[in-house]
Amino acid sequence: MSVSAKATRRGVLPGFGLTMGYSILYLSLVVLIPLAALLFNSTGLTFAKFWSVATDPRVLASYRVSLTTAAAAALVDGLLGLLLAWVLVRYRFPGKRIFDALIDLPFALPTAVAGVSLTALYSGNGWIGSLLEPLGIKVAFTPLGITLALMFIGIPFVVRTVQPVLEDLERDTEEAAATLGAGRWRIFRKVLLPELIPPLLTGFALAFARGIGEYGSVVFISGNMPMRTEIAPLLIMSKLEQYDYAGATAVALLLLLISFLMLLVINMLQRWTHKASR
Known part of the structure; x- marks a missing residue:
């Protein structure tokens, strides 16, 4: 050789x-x-203790709040993130660089600062909350408020995942489809969407995983009411403060398992969509 x-x-x-x-x-x-x-770990967690914690109604309610709000926030971020990435890539306008830099603000801003700011805005006497509550829409200290906080911290994951793919897409394919008589919606559905589904799934997975484990930006606006607005990370912190290390470990293990299964499913969907697009 x-x-x-x-x-x-x-x-x-x-x-x-x-x-x-x-x-x-x-x-x-x-x-x-x-x-x-x-x-x-050596916290004394046995299977009986694990099962007792896993089936506790308060723990199940915290997982329901965390999963539903994180999923809703990630879905909305998927739509808004695609729209924002499209505007940043396909259009030119004054202040575009500033607008692009603001997308990364949730990465740099401390989550506690974001939580306090959102609570001040959407509380009953806040700038936005005072306008919504007369309409019967209460945001702060509700699952809707948690969803808004998770949307705020999750939107950069979708935008920064979709944006490079949009920048690399060839315009010639779109122009060829247009010359063959395809409309805008058909071009988007047949030409662009197959290429955008994998990054959208990736952005959704990242935003969803971040939302499940988010604590700082949610703890203030959630109100922390057990069985209603208590999230799983807050329950872990509560058990640690009570020196219930076995219970905290059990909740963390369930959270880890859910995140792992979710990422596994998303990766399988990405492979399938990639093969289908080819």
Whole structure:
């Protein structure tokens, strides 16, 4: 075998073994070892205790609130994120760079600051809440308020996932479809949407996963009422404050399992849509 063939077989970049070793070490320290510590901790969690916590009505209610609000927020973020990404890619307007930078604001803003700001806006005496409550729409301290907070922190995930795909799409395909007589809706449905479904699913998964575990921006606007607006992360914090480490671990394990299953389903859908689009 020639030297060039060996180099090609090893790969373009040198030091694959060393870089792979560092990558696995970093992944283990940051992700795998903490998850293993959660699974094999010494807090006295037995199967009986785990089942007791998992079937507790208060725990089930907290998961219902977290999952439903996170799913609703991620769905709305999917639609709004696609619209925002479309505007940023396809149009030019004054202040576009500032508008583009504001999309990343939820990444930089502390979540507690976002929660306090949203509560001040949507409470009964807030700027927006005072206008909505006479109409019978109460936002703060309701699941609707939790959904709004999760929409705020989740929208950048969708925009930044869809935006690069839109930028890479060829305009020639759209123009060819238009010259063949296809309307705007048909072009979007047949030409653009198959390419946008995988990034939309990715953005939805990221926003949904972030929403399930979000704490800082939700704890203020939720009101923390058990069986109504109490979220699962807050329940974990409550159990830790009561030194119920086994109960907190059980709730965290359920949350981890739900997130893992959700990401697995989304990845399977992405593969299927990618194969179908091809």
